[in-house]
Amino acid sequence: MDPSSRIIVALDLDNRRAADEIVERLGEECRFYKVGLEMLTAAGPDLVEQLVGLGKDVFLDLKLFEIPNSVAGAVRAAGALGASMVTVHGMGGTGIMAAAVAAARDFPRLRVLALTVVTSMTGADLADIGVSASPQEQVLRLARLARGAGCHGVIASPQEAALLRGALGPDALIITPGVTLPGESPTEHARPGTPRAAVTAGASHVVVGRTITGAADPVAALRLVRANLEP
Structure with missing residues (x-):
């Protein structure tokens, strides 16, 4: 896969103007953007339509966790x-994930991805909600549920990419947030990794946010991430 197509730039920003400026500055350098709850709430769905109109792929990171009928409706709206991608929460179980997959069938380009364990969570965080498994154990359990429900792939940290590739096979999408360049602080990510480490371990895509969007020169930062992906 072309390194450029592996990089998803996260528009984790609090206003539309900032998002528009990043997209304009990156231009043809970036093919793929993530729009999460913060950006979607601030800018509305028009931003997604604009990005698609520009020929970009959009990863709509909704982390859907609702009754199956509501999840299906949100997937159809996406x-x-x-x-190109939408997320459903693996903790919702097989019924919710299967409803999302069924709803996506009317949209051949739409891929349903199951969120396993968010990259900020540790074993202690899981224990707080009554999960005795380690993050790796829980990621693998939810990934197997997602595969059984028909999901096209999963969201997990770079540290679980190798485990997931071995369990899910060569065709599954494995999307890894929590990616930073060597020497950078991982900020809120408890299970981070570099772009190269993530892809070498088996990730199909890496999600990169402030490393690029917070840089003085976002184009130069994106090129550094791309260079880090290359052997």
Whole structure:
């Protein structure tokens, strides 16, 4: 896979103007953007439509966790916007994930991804909610549920990429947030990794946010991430 197509730039920003400026500055350098709850709430679905209109792929990171009918409706709405990927929460179980997959069938380009364990969580955080498994054990359990429900792939940290590639096989999408360049602080990510480490371990895509969007020169920062992906 072309290194450029592996990089998803996270528009984790609090206003539309900032997002528009990043997209304009990156231009043809970036093919793929993530729009999460913060950006979607601030800018509305029009931002997704604009990105799709510019020929970009959009990863709509909704982390859906609702009754199956509501999840299916949200997935159909994501497909109608032209999103390429949408996330559903693996903790919702097989019924919710299967409903998302069924709803996505009307949109051939839309891929449903199951969130396993968010990259900020540790074993202690899981214990707080009554999960005795380690993060790796829980990631693997939810990934197997997601595969059984028909999901196209999963979201997990770079530290679980190798485990997941071995369990899910060569065709599954494995999307890894929590990616930073060597020497950078991982900020809120408890289970981080570099772009090269993530892809070498088996990630199909890496999600990179403030490393690029917070840089004085976002284009130069994106090129550094791309260079780090290359052997």
